[in-house]
Amino acid sequence: MHSDALLTLVVITALAFDFTNGFHDTANVVATSISTRAIRPRVAVTIAAALNFVGAFISLKVAATIATGIVAAGAVTLPIVFAGLIGAAAWNIATWYVGLPSSSSHALIGGVIGAMLAAKGAGEVHFDGLLGKVVVPALLAPLVAFVVAAIAIVLTYRLTAGLRPGPASRGFRMGQLFSGAMLSLAHGTNDAQKTMGVITLALVANGAIPASHVTVPTWVVITAASAIALGTYVGGWRIIRTLGMRIIKMDSAQGFTAQTAGAAVVLAASHMGYPLSTTHVMAGGVVGAGAGKRLSAVRWGLAGNIAVAWILTLPAAAAVGAATYAVSIGISGGALGPFVIAAAVIIAGLLATLIRRAHKLTAQPAQAAR
Amino acid sequence: MTLAGAIIDAHALLQLVYTALLAGVGICVVYAVAVVGIARAQECKRANRPRAALLYGVLATASLAACALAIVGGIAIMATK
Numbered sequence: 001m002h003s004d005a006l007l008t009l010v011v012i013t014a015l016a017f018d019f020t021n022g023f024h025d026t027a028n029v030v031a032t033s034i035s036t037r038a039i040r041p042r043v044a045v046t047i048a049a050a051l052n053f054v055g056a057f058i059s060l061k062v063a064a065t066i067a068t069g070i071v072a073a074g075a076v077t078l079p080i081v082f083a084g085l086i087g088a089a090a091w092n093i094a095t096w097y098v099g100l101p102s103s104s105s106h107a108l109i110g111g112v113i114g115a116m117l118a119a120k121g122a123g124e125v126h127f128d129g130l131l132g133k134v135v136v137p138a139l140l141a142p143l144v145a146f147v148v149a150a151i152a153i154v155l156t157y158r159l160t161a162g163l164r165p166g167p168a169s170r171g172f173r174m175g176q177l178f179s180g181a182m183l184s185l186a187h188g189t190n191d192a193q194k195t196m197g198v199i200t201l202a203l204v205a206n207g208a209i210p211a212s213h214v215t216v217p218t219w220v221v222i223t224a225a226s227a228i229a230l231g232t233y234v235g236g237w238r239i240i241r242t243l244g245m246r247i248i249k250m251d252s253a254q255g256f257t258a259q260t261a262g263a264a265v266v267l268a269a270s271h272m273g274y275p276l277s278t279t280h281v282m283a284g285g286v287v288g289a290g291a292g293k294r295l296s297a298v299r300w301g302l303a304g305n306i307a308v309a310w311i312l313t314l315p316a317a318a319a320v321g322a323a324t325y326a327v328s329i330g331i332s333g334g335a336l337g338p339f340v341i342a343a344a345v346i347i348a349g350l351l352a353t354l355i356r357r358a359h360k361l362t363a364q365p366a367q368a369a370r
Numbered sequence: 371m372t373l374a375g376a377i378i379d380a381h382a383l384l385q386l387v388y389t390a391l392l393a394g395v396g397i398c399v400v401y402a403v404a405v406v407g408i409a410r411a412q413e414c415k416r417a418n419r420p421r422a423a424l425l426y427g428v429l430a431t432a433s434l435a436a437c438a439l440a441i442v443g444g445i446a447i448m449a450t451k
Contacts, residue, residue, distance in 0.1 A: 145390070
């Protein structure tokens with residue numbers, strides 16, 4: 001009975017994380033289409049939400065990697081999965097608050113590894129899987145996206161050199177409808193699968209799925225796909241509007257090549273079962289498309305911040321995951337810990353919302369008085 | 371086999387690199403050819419050169435069809451394997 005209640009809590013937390021993943025990361029996927037005015041924000045978000053949903057059904061290899069390739073599935077317990085999710089969500093919220101670009105995917109993997117280290121020690125973490133399936137592909141993928149986008153933009157400019165700007169720009173804006181759609185599909189394929197993998201881990205821990213034969217149930221695929229699509233639709237457009245104005249000035253050909261490079265890398269990686277960060281791949285594509293035009297067009301400082309955030313994400317999420325597990329076990333031996341932590345997170349969220357609203361109310365009369 | 375070789379699947383990573391390179395650069399180049407074809411076809415039509423306009427139109431259509439085939443084929447491979 002207690003185990004079933006805890007499983008329900010873990011599944012809800014995982015789906016909430018998936019929702020925030022759609023809410024947070026989809027901006028990276030469609031911001032280039034918005035900034036080149038290829039598509040209106042609301043239409044972009046609606047298409048992205050639909051394709052995120054569809055993309056989640058294409059492949060299950062990444063889910064299998066998360067469920068079996070990073071930690072020993074047989075050693076996982078529900079409090080470990082819960083602590084990992086809290087670690088990932090905490091890191092995501094903290095980086096979102098300070099405006100630091102980070103990867104939800106690496107936060108999730110880091111959170112689960114940190115909780116597992118705190119619970120069972122290093123013996124149950126597949127460090128070979130972590131290095132071979134997460135760290136090395138994560139380092140390589142943005143570089144590949146950079147190279148693909150840089151080569152593609154140089155060749156594209158050469159091919160279209162004799163054209164008048166109007167028809168060329170219109171042509172590539174039209175192309176961005178498709179490249180943006182492909183990238184949304186790729187995002188759904190790679191990112192939704194990570195939540196599927198974590199829920200599958202929880203089901204293994206609860207005994208609903210045997211550790212010797214791990215498969216992803218259909219209801220997990222449908223709920224994860226729905227959560228990421230809903231997150232994209234509800235929150236994405238607000239973030240996109242901001243990003244669309246702040247992002248580096250790029251033309252439609254650069255937007256098209258950056259999105260196509262990103263989609264090609266993420267879809268190829270999903271096929272191999274590598275859980276990538278869409279954020280970092282897209283950053284690689286955008287920087288490549290900028291550098292292919294001229295090196296000074298790239299904000300190298302911003303690229304540096306992204307690199308720093310990438311380095312910090314895995315260990316920081318792991319530290320929060322480990323701490324959450326320790327606190328969770330410390331409360332009545334772990335029986336009530338996850339429920340107390342979940343209640344504390346909800347109360348903290350409500351308080352933060354109330355304080356923010358109060359600040360807005362006090363700021364408005366002050367502005368009106370000026 | 372070295373430890374790094376045992377941990378890192380170099381073959382799969384290499385496959386990721388060349389698949390992304392071929393698909394990403396290939397689709398961008400073919401689509402650029404389609405954009406050139408459409409723009410030139412319109413220019414030729416305005417200049418009253420119907421044969422050249424037709425040839426550029428065929429080039430644009432073939433390029434767009436190649437892009438569509440590449441995308442559909444790629445998704446089909448992902449979904450079936």
